[in-house]
Amino acid sequence: MKAIFFYALIPFLIPACTTSPEKENHLHPTASVQTTSGTYDSSIEIEYNLGRDHYRYFANQKDQLASAQTLLGGKILAQGTVDVFEYQRFLKNAVSFIQSSQPAQSSSKPFCRNAFKMVLNTQGQNYVLHGCRNSNPGALSRLIKQGEFLLLYSKS
Amino acid sequence: MKKQVFFFTLLLMSVLFLTTEPRSLHHEELCQRFYQSTCYKKVEIQDPTGTVRSDIEGEKATLRIYQEILEQHRNWSEQEIDEAFIHQIYTPEQNERIRAAYSWVQNSIVHFIDQQPSSIFSKTEKTILKTRLQKTKLQLPPPGSLYMDEPDLLTKNEAHYQRLSSSSEMRLRVGGAYVYIAKSWFNLVATLAHELSHSIDPCELRIANVWIPAYQRLTQCFLENNLIALHKNRFECGSHDQLSEVFADWMAAQIITETLAFYATEFDRHQILNAARNSVRDLCDPEDDHLEFDLEFHPSPKIRIQNIVGEHPKLRTLLGCSAGPDPRSKTKRYCMLTPLDQPDLPVRTK
Numbered sequence: 001m002k003a004i005f006f007y008a009l010i011p012f013l014i015p016a017c018t019t020s021p022e023k024e025n026h027l028h029p030t031a032s033v034q035t036t037s038g039t040y041d042s043s044i045e046i047e048y049n050l051g052r053d054h055y056r057y058f059a060n061q062k063d064q065l066a067s068a069q070t071l072l073g074g075k076i077l078a079q080g081t082v083d084v085f086e087y088q089r090f091l092k093n094a095v096s097f098i099q100s101s102q103p104a105q106s107s108s109k110p111f112c113r114n115a116f117k118m119v120l121n122t123q124g125q126n127y128v129l130h131g132c133r134n135s136n137p138g139a140l141s142r143l144i145k146q147g148e149f150l151l152l153y154s155k156s
Numbered sequence: 157m158k159k160q161v162f163f164f165t166l167l168l169m170s171v172l173f174l175t176t177e178p179r180s181l182h183h184e185e186l187c188q189r190f191y192q193s194t195c196y197k198k199v200e201i202q203d204p205t206g207t208v209r210s211d212i213e214g215e216k217a218t219l220r221i222y223q224e225i226l227e228q229h230r231n232w233s234e235q236e237i238d239e240a241f242i243h244q245i246y247t248p249e250q251n252e253r254i255r256a257a258y259s260w261v262q263n264s265i266v267h268f269i270d271q272q273p274s275s276i277f278s279k280t281e282k283t284i285l286k287t288r289l290q291k292t293k294l295q296l297p298p299p300g301s302l303y304m305d306e307p308d309l310l311t312k313n314e315a316h317y318q319r320l321s322s323s324s325e326m327r328l329r330v331g332g333a334y335v336y337i338a339k340s341w342f343n344l345v346a347t348l349a350h351e352l353s354h355s356i357d358p359c360e361l362r363i364a365n366v367w368i369p370a371y372q373r374l375t376q377c378f379l380e381n382n383l384i385a386l387h388k389n390r391f392e393c394g395s396h397d398q399l400s401e402v403f404a405d406w407m408a409a410q411i412i413t414e415t416l417a418f419y420a421t422e423f424d425r426h427q428i429l430n431a432a433r434n435s436v437r438d439l440c441d442p443e444d445d446h447l448e449f450d451l452e453f454h455p456s457p458k459i460r461i462q463n464i465v466g467e468h469p470k471l472r473t474l475l476g477c478s479a480g481p482d483p484r485s486k487t488k489r490y491c492m493l494t495p496l497d498q499p500d501l502p503v504r505t506k
């Protein structure tokens with residue numbers, strides 16, 4: 001099951017602007033996260049540009065503890081421990097997001113005003129996705145909002 | 157006793173001299189070093205309409221508000237929390253203010269285009285540009301559902317122009333942190349002018365298959381004056397290209413200048429100076445904060461503030477600076493729209 005998870009994820013984690021995903025290799029997100037739940041360390045990092053500002057969101061789980069932080073231009077906006085169950089839900093959505101990212105045609109390099117980079121680490125493996133905020137309207141924004149909500153909710 | 161009074165007076169005068177900024181020196185500094193004068197961090201600049209706070213302050217403040225709502229209503233859904241947040245940030249007064257600024261900016265850019273002679277923009281070109289400007293809609297919540305496809309914007313210190321590839325809809329949205337801290341009217345005008353100008357920037361027009369010769373001459377001027385960084389991997393309107401951002405800054409400079417000219421009869425010279433500085437203060441290099449920001453598509457803060465805005469000839473005149481260009485500037489001349497046959501303007505000499 002672990003191996004299936006790794007190999008299935010690889011096609012989606014190559015830079016989205018230059019490659020096409022192979023649909024038949026789609027990973028089933030629920031199954032993978034259930035496997036990792038509470039068992040493996042994991043982390044999700046999203047770096048993105050909005051206008052001239054550079055943002056970074058980072059959340060991770062180590063043993064049974066999860067934490068997150070959100071930064072603007074390298075400065076911390078908020079940070080703290082987060083609910084492990086909610087973190088797992090977020091991880092699951094991050095995996096779904098990677099799967100559903102629509103890469104551009106490899107023949108051209110599209111103009112991307114608001115680029116992002118996402119790094120998912122789970123079960124000791126790193127996966128990197130480069131993309132454009134507008135290529136899947138709303139998807140990245142919702143994921144970031146969910147991450148920030150998770151952080152603020154846990155802090156309160 | 158007389159001696160004591162004399163020394164006390166001398167001391168008082170020295171203190172006054174050291175603590176008050178001599179108007180003439182301050183003014184001279186602004187003329188020659190608009191960037192430094194604008195970005196000097198330790199002094200908050202008060203224009204007649206307000207001040208400008210940093211991006212990070214705005215975002216921290218709005219996240220705190222969001223968290224307070226969460227603490228008070230832990231059983232609420234995310235949607236309910238968003239609505240309460242929007243109610244607190246996007247107040248009718250704030251939205252009205254932003255709408256008024258947007259309308260001012262939209263009309264000002266349309267007016268700027270209309271004013272150009274036919275040797276710069278043909279009638280058809282003017283129609284295309286004005287239509288795009290007028291089709292770009294300002295979207296401000298409530299309702300919260302308006303930003304459902306971009307919910308993270310609610311706590312961001314951003315205003316941004318977007319064109320949806322699916323529907324060709326053009327829209328301008330303003331993040332909650334910006335709404336919360338946008339106090340200076342002049343900063344609001346400059347920010348919205350920059351964003352709305354993206355709807356008619358050369359790269360957006362290229363996507364719409366529109367080629368305007370006057371734009372090509374303007375682009376050439378930007379390149380010759382090093383306003384656009386010549387990155388080795390630069391691909392015009394693609395990666396490592398600053399054309400669309402330089403154009404948006406340049407157009408915003410025209411609008412800031414016209415706005416300040418309008419208020420020049422109402423405000424005194426010092427107020428106009430501060431309004432000019434506040435209009436671009438949020439573009440300052442946050443070196444005190446050691447913040448990282450994009451330089452792939454955006455020129456450096458110094459180019460944006462000093463060369464694109466601060467060296468606008470009409471702005472310099474308004475600020476009481478010498479009418480001619482600053483001889484110490486790195487640029488050869490200030491870029492303006494020119495007709496095809498117009499010879500180059502005199503190159504400034506060092």
Ligand SMILES: [Zn+2]
Nearest residue numbers: 350354401404
């Ligand atoms: Zn811009």
